Amino acid sequence: MANSVSVGIAANPTLQASLVELIRVTSTVLPADVVRAVTAAKGDEVTGTNAAYALEVIDCNIGLAKDKSQPLCQDTGSILFYVHTPVGYDQLAFAEIAIAAVQQATVKGYLRQNSVDALTGKNSGNNTGPGTPDFHFHQWREDHVEVKLMLKGGGCENVGATYTLPHPKFGGRDLAGVENAVLDCVLQAQGQGCGPGILGVGIGGDRVSGMACAKTQLLRRLDDVNPEPVLAGLEQRVVTKANMSGIGPMGFGGKTTLLGCKAGALNRVPASFFVAISYMCWAFRRQGVNLAADGAITSWLY
Amino acid sequence: MALVQLTTPITEAQARSLHVGDTVELSGRLYTGRDAVHHRLHHGDKPPVDLHGQIIYHCGPVMVRETVDGTERWACRGAGPTTSSREEPYQWEVMRDHGIRGVIGKGGMGPKTLAGCVTYGCVYLHAIGGAAQVCAERITRVDGVDWMDLGSPEAIWHLWVERFPCIVTMDSHGNSLHQQVRETSTAALAGLQA
Incomplete structure (x- = not known):
């Protein structure tokens, strides 16, 4: 070298x-776009619930880490x-x-x-x-x-997953199949990925490039809008539905299960249809x- | 939600008095123990500390050596909980064999641990995942470390805590918040399939 x-x-x-x-x-220091999302979520939870408590502690932790310059x-x-x-x-x-x-x-x-x-x-x-x-x-x-x-x-990395379509439970090689697979990942993760989480989704590619694409999506700002309208719609639906699941912060129950979802697509070979999901914790x-x-x-x- | 103050070591009666949803602030000794510690205990190694009445914290802290007034000591730079489910195969055994009264972690644990809580009188306490600084602020001293050969995150750290915040999510009465949320969220998402 x-x-x-x-x-x-x-x-x-x-x-x-x-x-x-x-x-x-x-x-x-948590990036400004993530802080904004956490603050908004805190306002959505009902006072006195475990979910509100979790987000209060998270909010306090963000301030402490920055002030003390510690992880x-x-x-x-x-x-x-x-x-x-x-x-x-x-x-x-x-x-x-x-x-x-x-x-x-x-x-x-x-x-x-x-x-x-x-x-x-x-x-x-x-x-x-x-x-x-x-x-x-x-x-x-x-x-x-x-x-x-x-x-x-590691906690959030452990709950990431790669699905292959078609799948008897999630559907065919279409957007509905993708959406159902992504939401199953959220369901299986429950609170173990330190939610509220942020998903990076890679559609297509192979087992390596699909997951690499999913992780690269996490480099996008939370408040951006996907220039591909089909993916933008998918991102929005995943967040809306996940937040209706009641999993909530830390899996305690509540309204905020995801802070965001960012999806990208790669060409695939005719035989394969992968949906790779990289789960990121709130400590993004x-x-x-x-x-x-x-x-x-x-x-x-x- | 009751707010309960507890000082370790705690009795079986104290552990059994806790219910899912209770907010607990723990003071006194906490021992960290995660994957490698549980694996060792499972293989029959004698723990280097007396765990009776104690609570094991599923945590791999950030520790550094610092010098204060000419004396070198350990300082904790971050200490949130790690995912507990990895200890699911072993935790009930540690309850049975070493007399612990509970564990602190995140993400909850499964049916073996819940049954252990009921049988042996233990409780699962949930700290806030990722909140390394909120947790570290409540750690007032680091008094020692054992099994450092496992590497710093996996070692048994002897922490002294004041009002360490957590929530009871699995109790000795057979209740698990994690099981409840899994059931309700499974039903909710089944109704939202595309």
């Missing part, structure tokens, strides 16, 4: 400092970097610096020691190891680097930055 370019970038501490700051903010949730979860770089940019060097930033953020307590050897159960102690952190690099024609980061807790830690050539942060994305 060591070449002249990577050594040059690795010697520059500005990028590492920017990435540590991105990790700190992602871990401790919103103790579960650091999967550390997912989505990075866009100009053509010719040294992605290998970026990854080395990002790994160093993750280790530094772990020592500072912004991240829990969260990377465990799948075979031996041994915790690496510094959040790095095979597959962690997880990098998704893309080139683009812009002249700057954009870094998005998601910290996705995602943030992003644009970087200058020297690695300094020029703007925040959420």
Whole structure:
């Protein structure tokens, strides 16, 4: 991995400092669009119910985490970097610096020691190891680097699912089948994904690309509108119906089961029809930055 | 919803006095224990602390070493509950063999644990998932740690808490809020199929 370019970038501490700051903010400050959704949900629940209590505690937690600059949730979860770089940019060097930033953020307590050897159960102690952190690099024609980061807790990751259509219970290879499958995922999750949740849905693709599409949907702002009207309608119906299920915050019962649903579609092969669902908890830690050539942060994305 | 103040260790009578929907504020000792701890206890390892009358907190906290007045100590940077259902195969056994009076976690547990609550006089307390700072604020001291070889999130942390907030969602009378919500939401969504 060591070449002249990577050594040059690795010697520059500005990028590492920017990435540590991105990790700190992602871990401790809930993005504004999610805060708005939680606040609105709090107003919808009936005073004195367990649901209202849960959202009051959540609201209080959001403020405390920000004020104390400590993790919103103790579960650091999967550390997912989505990075866009100009053509010719040294992605290998970026990854080395990002790994160093993750280790530094772990020592500072912004991240829990969260990377465990799948075979031996041994915790690496510094959040790095095979597959962690997880990098998704893309080139683009812009002249700057954009870094998005998601910290996705294990509780919500565990309740995600991939369905295949047709299905005897959910229906055929059409929007109705998709909608029923997505709502079944919400039903099976109950309160275990730390709801109220946000769904990323990937329709089509294969088992990898479909779930990747579902997770990428979570990078969209909660208040955006899907430019594809069919998907926009699906997103709206899923949220409306889920919120009529009575599962409620934490599965305590109540009016808010989902804060949002974001769906995307990929072409599929004729034989397959997958519906991949990635469930995100209310502690929806995602943030992003644009970087200058020297690695300094020029703007925040959420 | 009654608000009940409890200090650990608690008695069987205290555990049995709690009902689904009660809000509880716990003070005193809490031991963390999650997947690896339950797995070890299941395989017959002797717990390093006396669990009788105690409550196990399903939690993998964020812990850092800090130095205050020249003394190094553990400090908790976040400590919300983890999903409890993973302990469903083991929890009833820990109730039977080690005399715990309850567990704190999130998401609820299944029929084996509910039966354990009824038989052994235990309670399931639900903390608010993701609320790592609200929970950590109520942890006033970290007094020790055992089984650190399991890794920090999986170790048994000895926490001292004051008015730690939770809600009873499974009780020793056979009631489970989780079972009720699952039944009503299954019926509601069946009626909304596309």
